[in-house]
Amino acid sequence: MPDVQALVNDFLIKLKKRKIEGSQATARHTAELLRSVISQQRVPYTNQAAALIDAVRAVGEKLIAANPVELAVGNIVRRVLHIIREEDLSLTTAAIAGLNLSAASDGDDDDDGEQDEHTVLSAAAVAAAARSTLRPPSLQTLLEDIPESAAIPRTSSSGGDSEGKSKSADKSSRTRRLKHDVIEAVNELIQDITSCHEQIAEQAIEHIHQNEVILTLGSSKTVLEFLYAAKEKKRSFRVFVAEGAPRYQGHLLAKELVARGLQTTLITDSAVFAIISRVNMVIVGAHAVMANGGVIAPVGLNMVALAAQKHAVPFVVLAGSHKLCPLYPHNPEVLLNELRSPSELLDFGEFSDCLDFGSGTGSPLLHVVNPAFDYVPPKLVSLFITDTGGHNPSYMYRLIADYYSADDLVVRRRNALGN
Amino acid sequence: MQLKRKSYNPTESLLGASPPLASPSSRVIGDGEFSEESSVGWFRRSNSAKFASSFSGGFDLTSVKSSETMGFHQVKKPVVAQPKEEKSGASAVVEPQVNKGLSSSSGAKPSKEKTTKAERRALQEAQRAAKAAAKAMTVSEGVSTSKPVKQQPAQKKDAPPPASSIAASDRKGGERSMEKERRKDIPAPRMQFDDRSRVEKAKKRAVVNQSEARNRVELFRHLPQYEHGTQLPDLESKFFQLDPMHPAVYKVGLQYLAGDISGGNARCIAMLQAFQEVIKDYSTPPEKSLTRDLTAKISSFVSFFIECRPFSMSMGNAIRFLKSRIAKLPLTVSESEAKASLCADIDRFINEKIVLADNVIIRHAVTKITDGDVLLTYGSSCVVEMILLYAHELGKRFHVVIVDSHPKLEGQGLLRRLVGKGLRCTYTHINAVSYIMHDVTRVFLGSSSVLSNGTVYSRVGTACVAMVAHAFHVPVLICCEAYKFHERVLLDSICSNELGDPDAISKVPGRMDINFLDDLTNKDNLQLLNLMYDATPSEYVSMIITDYGMIPPTSVPVIVREYGREHLWIQ
Numbered sequence: 001m002p003d004v005q006a007l008v009n010d011f012l013i014k015l016k017k018r019k020i021e022g023s024q025a026t027a028r029h030t031a032e033l034l035r036s037v038i039s040q041q042r043v044p045y046t047n048q049a050a051a052l053i054d055a056v057r058a059v060g061e062k063l064i065a066a067n068p069v070e071l072a073v074g075n076i077v078r079r080v081l082h083i084i085r086e087e088d089l090s091l092t093t094a095a096i097a098g099l100n101l102s103a104a105s106d107g108d109d110d111d112d113g114e115q116d117e118h119t120v121l122s123a124a125a126v127a128a129a130a131r132s133t134l135r136p137p138s139l140q141t142l143l144e145d146i147p148e149s150a151a152i153p154r155t156s157s158s159g160g161d162s163e164g165k166s167k168s169a170d171k172s173s174r175t176r177r178l179k180h181d182v183i184e185a186v187n188e189l190i191q192d193i194t195s196c197h198e199q200i201a202e203q204a205i206e207h208i209h210q211n212e213v214i215l216t217l218g219s220s221k222t223v224l225e226f227l228y229a230a231k232e233k234k235r236s237f238r239v240f241v242a243e244g245a246p247r248y249q250g251h252l253l254a255k256e257l258v259a260r261g262l263q264t265t266l267i268t269d270s271a272v273f274a275i276i277s278r279v280n281m282v283i284v285g286a287h288a289v290m291a292n293g294g295v296i297a298p299v300g301l302n303m304v305a306l307a308a309q310k311h312a313v314p315f316v317v318l319a320g321s322h323k324l325c326p327l328y329p330h331n332p333e334v335l336l337n338e339l340r341s342p343s344e345l346l347d348f349g350e351f352s353d354c355l356d357f358g359s360g361t362g363s364p365l366l367h368v369v370n371p372a373f374d375y376v377p378p379k380l381v382s383l384f385i386t387d388t389g390g391h392n393p394s395y396m397y398r399l400i401a402d403y404y405s406a407d408d409l410v411v412r413r414r415n416a417l418g419n
Numbered sequence: 420m421q422l423k424r425k426s427y428n429p430t431e432s433l434l435g436a437s438p439p440l441a442s443p444s445s446r447v448i449g450d451g452e453f454s455e456e457s458s459v460g461w462f463r464r465s466n467s468a469k470f471a472s473s474f475s476g477g478f479d480l481t482s483v484k485s486s487e488t489m490g491f492h493q494v495k496k497p498v499v500a501q502p503k504e505e506k507s508g509a510s511a512v513v514e515p516q517v518n519k520g521l522s523s524s525s526g527a528k529p530s531k532e533k534t535t536k537a538e539r540r541a542l543q544e545a546q547r548a549a550k551a552a553a554k555a556m557t558v559s560e561g562v563s564t565s566k567p568v569k570q571q572p573a574q575k576k577d578a579p580p581p582a583s584s585i586a587a588s589d590r591k592g593g594e595r596s597m598e599k600e601r602r603k604d605i606p607a608p609r610m611q612f613d614d615r616s617r618v619e620k621a622k623k624r625a626v627v628n629q630s631e632a633r634n635r636v637e638l639f640r641h642l643p644q645y646e647h648g649t650q651l652p653d654l655e656s657k658f659f660q661l662d663p664m665h666p667a668v669y670k671v672g673l674q675y676l677a678g679d680i681s682g683g684n685a686r687c688i689a690m691l692q693a694f695q696e697v698i699k700d701y702s703t704p705p706e707k708s709l710t711r712d713l714t715a716k717i718s719s720f721v722s723f724f725i726e727c728r729p730f731s732m733s734m735g736n737a738i739r740f741l742k743s744r745i746a747k748l749p750l751t752v753s754e755s756e757a758k759a760s761l762c763a764d765i766d767r768f769i770n771e772k773i774v775l776a777d778n779v780i781i782r783h784a785v786t787k788i789t790d791g792d793v794l795l796t797y798g799s800s801c802v803v804e805m806i807l808l809y810a811h812e813l814g815k816r817f818h819v820v821i822v823d824s825h826p827k828l829e830g831q832g833l834l835r836r837l838v839g840k841g842l843r844c845t846y847t848h849i850n851a852v853s854y855i856m857h858d859v860t861r862v863f864l865g866s867s868s869v870l871s872n873g874t875v876y877s878r879v880g881t882a883c884v885a886m887v888a889h890a891f892h893v894p895v896l897i898c899c900e901a902y903k904f905h906e907r908v909l910l911d912s913i914c915s916n917e918l919g920d921p922d923a924i925s926k927v928p929g930r931m932d933i934n935f936l937d938d939l940t941n942k943d944n945l946q947l948l949n950l951m952y953d954a955t956p957s958e959y960v961s962m963i964i965t966d967y968g969m970i971p972p973t974s975v976p977v978i979v980r981e982y983g984r985e986h987l988w989i990q
């Protein structure tokens with residue numbers, strides 16, 4: 001499948017060169033790429049899910065390596081893996097249920113006797129395993145007393161297990177159905193990613209009251225839609241936009257807001273502390289939300305969050321579900337950050353003579369630091385608004401768990417070790 | 420620049436660390452003389468008021484000429500006879516003068532309250548007469564006997580304060596009582612620019628033709644906000660029509676307007692030097708007194724400066740110093756002597772309060788820098804720059820982080836100068852301050868003013884840097900000369916601030932791609948806010964390094980109280 005390979009390479013280069021801006025665009029591209037990877041993937045008769053998972057993982061690993069700080073890539077890869085597992089699971093349970101039904105009604109299958117019992121057990125185990133991975137065990141599971149430790153290992157093998165069993169039944173239709181279902185689900189995911197703005201914006205009216213003064217920094221499409229949605233509902237409020245040096249995306253946001261008729265004031269980043277005492281709410285976008293409720297955000301937001309905390313101003317983060325990352329950050333300021341070009345801060349032409357100043361050791365006297373992201377710790381965040389509603393930072397780990405399989409959280413590490 | 424050079428000579432002789440520190444206190448003691456004088460002035464004043472009222476008919480009804488003739492009368496009399504004029508008072512006065520301790524203030528208060536408007540008027544007339552007499556006397560007599568010369572300063576001392584207050588109130592068109600003038604604890608409320616009628620009045624007086632900016636930010640309506648760039652050509656064309664304006668003042672005013680001079684110290688020095696020029700070229704118009712006329716003149720120049728750019732609080736302190744010097748000028752001295760003494764005063768203020776103070780601050784601050792430190796500074800403060808350069812000269816090995824912010828980007832100039840001197844620097848912008856703060860060991864910040872509740876009023880963004888440093892438990896050291904301390908209090912950055920050119924925001928120097936707002940400047944619902952200052956709460960400040968030593972922010976009111984006012988400025 002040369003065309004998929006070409007697509008993957010193309011996307012890799014784009015990621016490496018940071019040609020794709022914004023986590024939403026990255027997420028959508030990743031999902032579309034993985035969809036074509038899945039559709040092109042030739043599936044063997046046995047162990048289809050594993051084959052798909054392997055294919056997605058192989059591509060996903062490369063994508064993650066291409067831009068490790070763009071967490072949306074990893075998120076989408078994990079989401080797709082989760083989708084495959086889920087679809088496989090539901091197909092298996094459905095097939096087994098059908099098998100059971102037929103076995104019970106027919107009753108003349110001689111060799112089905114012990115196998116039947118095994119399948120029933122297996123189906124229950126699979127269901128329990130699926131639940132126990134991320135969901136709390138159901139009351140039934142607790143009552144039936146199926147040991148979780150026994151159930152979990154079966155999850156990974158359950159696909160192949162039941163595959164082997166139902167081989168005789170209707171393999172051809174099942175083969176098609178798994179791939180079809182997965183692609184359907186990925187399409188839904190893409191749909192979700194593209195429409196997350198609207199879903200977040202729908203909640204705007206609940207959070208913005210009349211005559212509110214809102215501060216934001218930099219530019220975020222989610223924030224723009226959010227504010228505009230409130231404005232459309234006839235709320236009148238004022239927006240302070242901090243320009244967000246060194247990229248000055250705030251200018252862009254201010255322009256958009258003005259074009260949509262909102263009362264907008266553009267301020268410098270340095271005036272944030274001066275202004276925040278008169279602000280009712282800070283609404284910002286995020287780059288990624290970590291499982292502990294911390295936020296990887298455009299640079300400068302930690303400062304804004306601290307100022308907001310000092311003046312007891314609510315600090316609200318808008319994030320689509322593709323930004324929810326199941327990882328816990330360690331030293332995120334350094335490890336989940338990237339340094340951009342110094343030319344955004346200093347004019348090389350102007351400072352060329354300074355830049356090659358060498359001291360005795362030969363290292364230049366002048367350094368320029370231009371980080372792209374800030375880490376906002378969870379204690380500074382008042383509220384997350386995602387497409388599923390508002391959440392506390394301390395709840396994010398649970399929300400995130402809904403979207404991912406526990407097996408995939410470590411997928412990157414396992415792959416990294418494997419290679 | 421000159422300031423920097425001066426401070427960079429290893430001027431051990433200038434400092435010796437202790438003299439400048441000790442000097443204020445020694446002066447306070449030395450001020451016994453001064454307080455004595457002022458108290459004498461008090462007694463004298465009440466006397467002369469009485470004296471004047473008794474002769475009031477003559478003074479009020481007769482013309483200036485008659486008072487002059489009266490002056491000549493006095494001259495003709497033997498000088499020794501002059502105290503005799505104040506029959507009852509003279510002897511009574513001498514006594515308190517001798518045995519009086521420091522009851523000047525307690526004694527002054529009740530007598531102050533007693534003076535009514537009419538009395539003051541009479542007093543003023545009396546003083547005018549006395550002054551005329553004195554002038555005639557100095558001309559005719561020169562230095563004759565020792566007794567009158569001794570006596571006279573004491574007597575003449577009383578003239579200036581009411582004169583200046585009346586001059587000021589004449590100018591303002593408002594009624595300001597002497598008491599109020601004296602009680603400087605409560606500064607007069609500033610001009611609020613959301614008051615329509617007052618703004619209109621101010622506009623009629625204004626020299627600089629200002630058109631108000633459109634799209635002003637609602638929160639900041641009380642601050643002056645004008646279209647930038649329109650005044651300069653207008654003012655230039657007016658050069659020949661403004662005859663009373665001194666060229667030196669005009670030049671400095673234009674420099675303020677164009678932004679060529681910025682930074683509290685530089686602006687203050689430029690202003691004082693312009694006034695020095697004014698004083699050198701000044702000649703008292705006939706039938707006017709130097710103290711009153713010069714004060715009025717300086718006040719008009721000050722309002723011109725304020726039209727060009729609002730004053731910083733430190734400059735207000737400098738103006739108060741100058742005015743009080745003029746007011747305290749003995750009437751007996753000739754015009755040339757008075758001018759020379761004022762120029763010397765100004766020189767001394769610049770030297771002691773700014774240059775020497777910076778030297779002391781540098782010595783103090785350098786003790787806080789150790790090898791391996793990473794020092795963060797924000798924007799471009801000349802004191803901090805001197806500290807860094809001096810520490811580098813001493814051979815300390817440290818790293819400097821310069822944090823900068825749009826639109827002024829003052830840090831680039833500092834960066835260039837420091838790198839040119841061989842310091843290791845890291846340059847970044849204010850948004851990245853929480854990224855870089857992990858590595859920083861000390862934060863050195865300059866300040867435009869330190870207010871008596873410990874709030875540091877400084878370049879916008881300082882509060883952000885101090886806040887982040889506080890969050891990361893990095894000590895914040897504010898370097899500020901004591902003449903910038905002010906008894907006002909501020910809680911936020913909204914009530915008192917200065918608005919810069921809003922259009923400066925939409926452009927980013929060296930970044931042609933940032934042009935989103937080019938066509939939007941006329942939109943009604945877009946406002947650009949370019950604040951110049953912000954107020955850093957005292958809780959973020961670990962220490963203030965000033966010429967009186969290193970103090971916590973809670974000690975600022977103590978400095979203002981103990982060393983402020985006269986003690987600070989009059990020595």
